[in-house]
Every structure is written in C-alpha cells, then in structure tokens.
Amino acid sequence: MNLRRAAIVSPLRTPVGKFLGTLAPLEAGELGAIIIKALVERTGIHPERVDDVVFSQGYGSGEAPAIGRWSWLAAGMPISVPGYQLDRRCGSGLQAVASAAMMVQTGAADMVLAGGVESMSNVEHYSTDIRKGARFGDLVLHDRLTRGRLMSQPIERFGVISGMIETAENLARDYGISREASDAYAVRSHRNAAAAWEAGKFDEHIVPVPVPQRKGDPLMFAKDEGFREDASMETLSSLRAIEGKDNPDAVVTAGNASQQNDAAAACLIVAEDKLAEFGLEPMLWLNGWAAAGCDPSRMGIGPVPAVDRLFHRSGMSWDDIGLVELNEAFAPQVLAVLKGWGWSDDDSRREMLNVNGSGISLGHPIGATGIRILADMAHEMKRRDVRFGLETMCIGGGQGMAAVFERAV
Numbered sequence: 001m002n003l004r005r006a007a008i009v010s011p012l013r014t015p016v017g018k019f020l021g022t023l024a025p026l027e028a029g030e031l032g033a034i035i036i037k038a039l040v041e042r043t044g045i046h047p048e049r050v051d052d053v054v055f056s057q058g059y060g061s062g063e064a065p066a067i068g069r070w071s072w073l074a075a076g077m078p079i080s081v082p083g084y085q086l087d088r089r090c091g092s093g094l095q096a097v098a099s100a101a102m103m104v105q106t107g108a109a110d111m112v113l114a115g116g117v118e119s120m121s122n123v124e125h126y127s128t129d130i131r132k133g134a135r136f137g138d139l140v141l142h143d144r145l146t147r148g149r150l151m152s153q154p155i156e157r158f159g160v161i162s163g164m165i166e167t168a169e170n171l172a173r174d175y176g177i178s179r180e181a182s183d184a185y186a187v188r189s190h191r192n193a194a195a196a197w198e199a200g201k202f203d204e205h206i207v208p209v210p211v212p213q214r215k216g217d218p219l220m221f222a223k224d225e226g227f228r229e230d231a232s233m234e235t236l237s238s239l240r241a242i243e244g245k246d247n248p249d250a251v252v253t254a255g256n257a258s259q260q261n262d263a264a265a266a267c268l269i270v271a272e273d274k275l276a277e278f279g280l281e282p283m284l285w286l287n288g289w290a291a292a293g294c295d296p297s298r299m300g301i302g303p304v305p306a307v308d309r310l311f312h313r314s315g316m317s318w319d320d321i322g323l324v325e326l327n328e329a330f331a332p333q334v335l336a337v338l339k340g341w342g343w344s345d346d347d348s349r350r351e352m353l354n355v356n357g358s359g360i361s362l363g364h365p366i367g368a369t370g371i372r373i374l375a376d377m378a379h380e381m382k383r384r385d386v387r388f389g390l391e392t393m394c395i396g397g398g399q400g401m402a403a404v405f406e407r408a409v
Contacts, residue, residue, distance in 0.1 A: 068084050088399070111274060125141040171336040224363065331360060
C-alpha cells in the first residue's frame with residue numbers, strides 16, 4: 001500500500017493562561033470548542049467533510065468525556081462527525097497529530113481535525129474510596145494533578161517517585177547541571193518569549209478567547225500571561241529551590257520550571273491528494289515521528305532516545321534540522337538533554353533552539369503543548385525559510401517523543 005503524505009494545515013492556538021488565571025472560568029471542553037470554531041472559520045472548510053476529531057488531554061474528566069467529540073458538538077458542528085480522546089501525558093498533543101496523520105496516510109480518512117486542550121485550573125479532586133462504600137473512617141480526596149505525577153509509574157516496580165521535580169533533580173545530579181546554569185537558561189526562555197511577543201510573532205495564529213465576566217462584556221484574552229518580561233539572574237536566583245529542605249543541592253525552582261496552564265490548540269491533517277478539492281494550503285508535512293521509553297525516575301531525558309530512534313528510522317541527522325523546539329519541562333532537564341545529544345555549551349546549534357521561548361516561559365498546558373509548539377514552530381519555519389523542524393518533549397512516566405516536520409513550499 002502506498003502511503004499518502006499528511007499535510008498540516010492552519011495550526012492555531014489560544015493564548016496560554018496561568019494556573020487559576022484568566023482562563024480559569026472556562027472548562028477544558030469549552031476551550032476545545034473555541035479552538036474548533038476558530039479553525040473551521042479560518043480554513044473555510046465544510047465541517048461535515050471532516051472525517052474524525054482527535055483531541056489530546058492529559059487530565060481527562062467525566063465532565064467532558066471523549067473530549068474531541070464533546071468539544072466538536074459544543075462548537076455546534078455536525079453530529080455526523082465522530083471524535084475521540086487520547087493521552088500520552090506531555091506528548092499527547094504531538095501524538096494527536098501523529099495519530100491523525102496515520103489515519104490520513106493509510107486512507108482511513110481524508111481530513112482529520114487534530115487538537116489538544118488542558119484546563120489545569122479545573123482539574124478535579126477525586127476519591128477511590130466511595131464506590132464500594134466507606135462505613136467508617138476518613139475519606140481521602142486526591143488532587144488529580146499531583147496524584148497523576150506520583151502515580152505515573154507502577155510503584156510496585158519502580159518505587160515512589162515523588163513527582164516530576166524529583167526526576168529533574170536526578171538529571172541535574174547525573175549530568176552536573178548547576179543552579180546557575182538552570183537559572184541562566186530560564187532567563188533566556190523568558191526573554192525569548194517576551195521578544196517574540198514584542199515582535200508580533202504569534203499574532204497570525206493566536207485565537208483570542210472571550211472570557212465571561214460577572215458584569216459587562218466578556219474579556220478578550222489575547223496574550224500568554226506566564227512569561228516574565230523582567231526575568232533576570234537576580235530575580236530568579238532569589239527563589240528557593242522547591243526540594244531544598246530535603247536536598248541542599250537542589251536546583252529546580254518555580255522560576256526555572258514549566259508552569260501549570262490552560263490552553264487549546266488545533267490544526268487540520270489533510271491528505272495531499274485532497275488539498276485542492278478542499279481548497280486548502282499546507283504549511284507543513286509530517287516527515288516522521290517516534291516515541292521511546294526511558295527510566296521513569298529520569299523521564300526528562302526522553303527526547304534523547306526518541307530523537308535517536310527517529311533519526312535512525314528516517315536516515316536524517318542534525319545536519320538536516322534548521323529549527324528545534326524542545327519543550328522545557330525544567331531547565332536542568334533541557335540542559336541534560338543537550339548534553340545527551342552531544343551539544344557543547346558553545347554549540348552553534350543552540351541558536352536554533354526554542355527561539356521564541358517554550359514551557360518555562362510560554363507555559364505547559366499538557367494536552368495542548370504539542371500543538372502549541374507545532375503552531376509556533378510552523379510560522380517560525382516560514383519566517384526563517386527552514387526546511388525541516390524538529391519537535392520533541394519528555395513525558396512523565398518515562399517516555400520521549402519526537403517528530404520532524406517539513407515546510408511546504
């Protein structure tokens with residue numbers, strides 16, 4: 001069977017909201033509906049021609065099950081179009097694109113809407129005690145945000161890993177990453193994000209979100225609210241290490257780690273031979289992708305085996321890549337990955353890395369991050385006339401994912 005090429009069309013994203021920030025009044029399903037409406041309107045497609053809707057979400061909820069379908073219906077779209085939800089934790093958004101592409105490449109669909117959404121502000125607390133009854137004693141409510149990180153691996157096999165911060169501290173120790181280097185990288189991320197917004201680099205693909213207010217008209221939320229324009233070594237060095245009480249050598253702080261966020265992002269994945277029929281112009285082609293596993297206690301190193309696998313399968317190398325988007329879960333995690341890739345401190349390739357900021361500055365709305373990155377990267381590839389861009393991230397529980405996209409010219 002000959003595989004068709006999968007085109008990426010009109011990747012869009014909302015601004016990224018802070019945890020319990022401006023977007024907190026909107027549930028994940030509502031954010032998904034907003035980005036779907038915007039994508040349909042901007043592309044001018046007939047929505048009934050969409051064959052399927054695949055949405056990623058890291059913290060799924062019974063309030064909007066199978067959120068791809070739920071948000072599609074909430075957007076007022078045709079009931080004939082199905083939809084579903086997937087979760088590969090931090091790699092979920094990129095997996096939504098890959099899964100949609102496989103449907104298109106194999107002929108199972110001609111056009112799929114791929115999206116990702118997260119409202120970390122609205123992730124619920126839950127109990128595992130009530131279903132079978134608790135006649136005596138206390139009931140425990142788990143915070144799904146923190147519990148999901150604690151339970152990201154089978155404790156019976158790997159023991160207790162307190163959370164993703166512990167995994168970043170492990171990498172800092174393994175690779176000799178200092179607090180000063182971590183803060184310096186974080187400053188770079190915040191400054192790159194601020195400069196990108198100042199230059200209007202996100203304007204073309206940002207979808208403003210109307211946020212209901214108690215009185216008056218909705219507030220139009222149109223700009224990421226997590227980056228720090230005034231970030232400096234002085235401000236970041238004053239922050240306490242999160243695990244400093246138990247680890248005097250700890251390096252991870254609130255200033256050099258990714259945030260908890262709310263956002264949505266989406267694009268169309270379309271078969272090459274159907275683009276003209278649908279009246280669509282591709283921005284990118286999915287060239288290839290790969291996922292790989294690693295030790296859950298060092299999950300941040302996941303991009304190293306994932307990129308190795310991708311390059312091995314595709315025959316590509318760093319010489320082919322003109323832009324790199326490596327999601328910033330933690331600054332020491334990024335620096336460890338660069339060492340794992342063999343990039344020196346003065347390596348010229350660092351100039352093509354996260355040029356407009358990433359998770360530390362722009363935020364990390366888990367399910368939306370992969371397509372947030374894709375949207376930002378696609379437009380930057382166009383500005384720089386880059387042929388191949390690499391997107392990669394680490395994944396809680398011990399995975400990495402990577403994909404190469406080729407600019408459509």
